Amino acid sequence: xxxxxxxxxxxxxxxxxxxxxxxxxxxxxxxxxxxxxxxxxxxxxxxxxxxxxxxxxxxxxxxxxxxxxxxxxxxxxxxxxxxxxxxxxxxxxxxxxxxxxxxxxxxxxxxxxxxxxxxxxxxxxxxxxxxxxxxxxxxxxxxxxxxxxxxxxxxxxxxxxxxxxxxxxxxxxxxxxxxxxxxxxxxxxxxxxxxxxxxxxxxxxxxxxxxxxxxxxxxxxxxxxxxxxxxxxxxxxxxxxxxxxxxxxxxxxxxxxxxxxxxxx
Numbered sequence: 001x002x003x004x005x006x007x008x009x010x011x012x013x014x015x016x017x018x019x020x021x022x023x024x025x026x027x028x029x030x031x032x033x034x035x036x037x038x039x040x041x042x043x044x045x046x047x048x049x050x051x052x053x054x055x056x057x058x059x060x061x062x063x064x065x066x067x068x069x070x071x072x073x074x075x076x077x078x079x080x081x082x083x084x085x086x087x088x089x090x091x092x093x094x095x096x097x098x099x100x101x102x103x104x105x106x107x108x109x110x111x112x113x114x115x116x117x118x119x120x121x122x123x124x125x126x127x128x129x130x131x132x133x134x135x136x137x138x139x140x141x142x143x144x145x146x147x148x149x150x151x152x153x154x155x156x157x158x159x160x161x162x163x164x165x166x167x168x169x170x171x172x173x174x175x176x177x178x179x180x181x182x183x184x185x186x187x188x189x190x191x192x193x194x195x196x197x198x199x200x201x202x203x204x205x206x207x208x209x210x211x212x213x214x215x216x217x218x219x220x221x222x223x224x225x226x227x228x229x230x231x232x233x234x235x236x237x238x239x240x241x242x243x244x245x246x247x248x249x250x251x252x253x254x255x256x257x258x259x260x261x262x263x264x265x
Contacts, residue, residue, distance in 0.1 A: 004029030012088030014041035016187030020208035031055035063114040086115035096150040111155035138181040143236035183229030
């Protein structure tokens with residue numbers, strides 16, 4: 001897809017990956033409608049991106065609130081968005097049985113139900129464009145579910161399934177559906193416990209800038225699915241073919257996960 005002149009609605013724009021995506025897309029000549037919960041961060045980002053003939057707008061909303069989604073749809077119509085990037089998300093590391101259900105529900109709502117709701121509301125508008133795209137940001141954990149991340153893995157697996165089904169449903173339309181699954185990204189979304197776990201397990205992570213460049217490249221190329229990072233994408237593929245093998249490989253790591261997942265006293 002031609003990004004120079006594209007009009008992109010980006011959710012989660014005030015976060016680490018969101019800000020990197022906004023800057024990368026602006027460098028490609030896209031106009032941006034930046035969406036997030038933190039108006040101050042959105043405003044500062046918009047000032048940073050101003051100039052170059054592109055339009056940069058902001059809107060602070062809570063995507064879990066239907067009234068806020070309605071406001072966003074109105075603004076997206078005014079903005080004439082032709083690309084939706086569902087980037088907003090939250091994490092929740094911990095053993096499932098020890099997690100408060102309200103937190104689990106929030107993870108499922110924010111990472112899966114909210115982007116589905118927004119996509120549903122914007123789809124008629126996107127289908128009216130000459131060319132349009134929906135980009136859903138998933139995770140390696142959507143294909144390689146991991147202990148300590150049950151709710152997050154479930155939500156991201158749902159996002160993958162939603163993306164595949166919608167891509168096939170819109171195959172005869174002018175709307176491309178793109179799913180990108182990054183591996184761990186070094187952002188404030190990671191709590192100290194998650195950082196310590198990744199260090200102990202030797203898990204690799206990307207900077208937001210590196211991940212953003214790869215996501216934007218997937219959008220520009222129109223690739224239906226992209227999995228970032230090696231060996232993570234190999235393990236994700238292997239989990240789809242032989243999940244019992246991954247079960248055995250992860251079992252020795254369970255004690256480490258449980259140790260880091262214990263609630264702070």
